Amino acid sequence: MVGKSTTTGNGKVAKRNSGIPPMPGDDEDHGERVTPQIKDAREETAKALASRRPSAITAPKFAILSVPLRQKDGSPLVINAFSAKARETMRLAQEMGAAGRKRRPKDPKDFQAVYEGARHISRDGWDGATCATFRNSMISACRLVGFKMTISKLSLFIEPDGVSAVDGTPLVHIVGEPVPFEAPVRNASGVADIRIRPRWDTWTANLRVRFDAEQFSAEDVVNLLVRAGAQCGIGEGRPDSSNSFGQGWGLFEIDMTQPIALHEVEAPKIEFQKSGGLISKQS
Numbered sequence: 001m002v003g004k005s006t007t008t009g010n011g012k013v014a015k016r017n018s019g020i021p022p023m024p025g026d027d028e029d030h031g032e033r034v035t036p037q038i039k040d041a042r043e044e045t046a047k048a049l050a051s052r053r054p055s056a057i058t059a060p061k062f063a064i065l066s067v068p069l070r071q072k073d074g075s076p077l078v079i080n081a082f083s084a085k086a087r088e089t090m091r092l093a094q095e096m097g098a099a100g101r102k103r104r105p106k107d108p109k110d111f112q113a114v115y116e117g118a119r120h121i122s123r124d125g126w127d128g129a130t131c132a133t134f135r136n137s138m139i140s141a142c143r144l145v146g147f148k149m150t151i152s153k154l155s156l157f158i159e160p161d162g163v164s165a166v167d168g169t170p171l172v173h174i175v176g177e178p179v180p181f182e183a184p185v186r187n188a189s190g191v192a193d194i195r196i197r198p199r200w201d202t203w204t205a206n207l208r209v210r211f212d213a214e215q216f217s218a219e220d221v222v223n224l225l226v227r228a229g230a231q232c233g234i235g236e237g238r239p240d241s242s243n244s245f246g247q248g249w250g251l252f253e254i255d256m257t258q259p260i261a262l263h264e265v266e267a268p269k270i271e272f273q274k275s276g277g278l279i280s281k282q283s
Contacts, residue, residue: 059267061213064159065221068258069205072229075251077174077200078181078236079129081120081166115180115196120171122162127178127198128171129234131158134207137228140240144227155215156224159208176203197236204255210265218262222254229253 071077120128135158142152160170181199186192211221229252232240237249254260 062210062265063213064263065209066261067207068255069207069252070255071203072251072253076249077203078197078249080118080197080236111196119198121165122171123165124162127174129174131160131170131172133234134158137232137234138224140232141224141227155212157210159210172205174203174205176200
């Protein structure tokens with residue numbers, strides 16, 4: 001209830017006590033008479049504020065699942081890396097400016113070089129797929145179960161087996177032998193073309209998923225991987241493609257003949273020194 005106002009003898013307006021105690025730090029009584037009840041209420045409020053503790057922020061509890069994967073029968077894996085030659089051609093055209101946009105005679109297409117350029121080759125020499133393609137597939141599958149994708153982006157990560165020899169992109173080792181795959185396509189301009197890409201008809205991988213155990217359980221991650229492999233896929237022609245309805249490629253499943261390993265990642269322990277510095281100890 002808002003207090004009423006009265007006019008004093010000097011013409012000034014004085015507000016009667018509203019019965020609402022001010023917060024600590026406000027003027028004590030603004031010239032009003034403070035009753036014992038109001039004083040007691042202020043003291044109780046001050047005590048409650050003094051005893052309030054700030055909310056505790058804890059380090060995330062991460063865990064890593066090592067999950068054996070294999071291709072789904074009848075669903076080949078097709079990879080398309082952005083080749084180093086394409087990068088160099090684009091860079092040269094941009095450096096030349098207007099002159100780089102002029103039509104120049106086309107060089108003969110080296111299909112073998114295009115095929116090699118479309119592979120993700122690690123610094124150790126093995127073929128791989130980007131960590132991002134598996135992670136994106138899992139995050140996209142969250143839509144199927146009503147889980148917020150914004151939270152899953154902060155809670156799911158793929159541990160790399162190595163990095164690309166071309167640009168350092170984190171990679172997952174794809175075990176298998178790729179073969180050149182040629183397909184007729186139609187470019188955005190409407191012109192027909194022949195594309196060549198590496199294709200795996202059989203492949204396996206050991207996917208290591210690092211996840212926030214306070215957001216997902218290990219069973220959640222396994223089930224999410226099952227959905228990602230059966231409904232989203234990875235690579236070219238996957239069902240979850242943003243450019244087409246897909247061709248049913250890139251599907252995978254968990255290899256149930258191999259064990260799934262779970263490893264908990266212990267959070268770092270922080271100790272404060274009297275000088276104000278920090279010592280971080282990894283337990």
